[in-house]
């Protein structure tokens with residue numbers, strides 16, 4: 001299996017350390033608002049990764065975190081706390097806000113049919129472990145204290161700029177990066193924030209005799225250490241995490257534990273909607289519920305995403321979603337041929353081609369091209385082949401096409417007879433009854449076939 005590794009900036013052959021326990025970590029959501037389709041993009045792509053690992057005979061051990069503390073609006077160490085912002089907006093406590101949006105996120109995760117991780121970890125359940133990591137970093141000499149918090153001195157971690165190929169000199173000159181006089185380098189970041197005199201913060205814990213809370217990046221290093229152990233096999237996240245969040249995770253973990261944090265780093269690109277960055281002010285923020293209102297399922301959205309590549313920026317529109325839905329229905333009706341006395345095939349060649357594409361850095365678009373070829377063959381898929389494609393994509397291609405009732409089959413037979421007898425009034429009446437049950441009839445070279453309507 002080949003994957004693009006951000007660490008080496010190239011495609012590399014991936015083999016796990018332990019095939020029965022491929023250690024994977026995915027940076028999860030900050031639960032302060034409802035997750036829209038752009039937020040789910042990463043999790044849909046990483047589900048494909050998990051499925052392809054399984055197709056190779058490996059078993060994953062995957063951890064996903066839920067950020068419910070410490071994430072400030074800037075992604076760096078300034079701006080408002082996202083949880084407190086959500087709490088004020090909702091008139092709820094930060095804890096209620098976290099619970100509500102976490103529940104919603106997980107409900108949508110399941111609606112998308114995504115494989116359940118081995119562990120889903122809330123950041124606030126790891127505060128004691130966070131403190132231990134801070135102590136370890138302090139003992140190793142990486143930290144210095146400021147009135148704002150304990151900061152990581154990035155000049156003491158020589159590899160700091162490597163991962164994101166950061167230009168630290170430009171960073172210093174850049175006006176965009178604001179930093180207090182107390183910070184030694186502009187790239188330094190807080191591992192622990194102090195609550196200062198006159199400030200309040202709803203989530204706070206005692207540490208070294210003062211109240212404070214963990215810096216946002218800390219939880220991922222902590223949870224990986226506690227639940228998986230370094231080095232992990234694959235760390236996943238969005239490309240926006242490369243220059244700050246993931247760079248800081250690496251500095252913390254490798255600084256504290258002296259081992260490589262992750263062997264592979266995979267980053268997904270983002271989606272725009274209707275040609276623009278997803279933003280409330282542009283009115284182009286869509287949730288899975290908005291898709292459902294227009295008659296599209298979460299699985300249609302997955303189909304749309306998989307038509308492109310996880311490293312490419314994609315633009316979402318309802319026209320594109322309609323096309324993806326039609327393609328998925330075409331696959332499902334290919335699967336429905338198995339109920340109609342059509343000769344079956346294992347499609348060994350298409351299967352090998354699909355696996356080959358997926359093993360080539362998750363080339364799902366190429367895999368679909370191979371599936372299109374099978375769907376056009378005029379043969380029906382064997383149960384074995386259907387099992388394979390449902391495991392590969394999670395698109396419910398077989399599951400979405402149960403056999404039709406005997407009653408409906410009898411009606412189809414009657415309609416064929418009526419038409420042959422030129423009794424068009426009866427034939428049309430039966431056709432409408434059949435259509436009312438979501439089935440359409442298609443003439444083909446070897447007789448009339450039924451298909452699910454799109």
Ligand SMILES: [Zn+2]
Pocket residue numbers: 026027028220245249
């Ligand atoms: Zn993270």
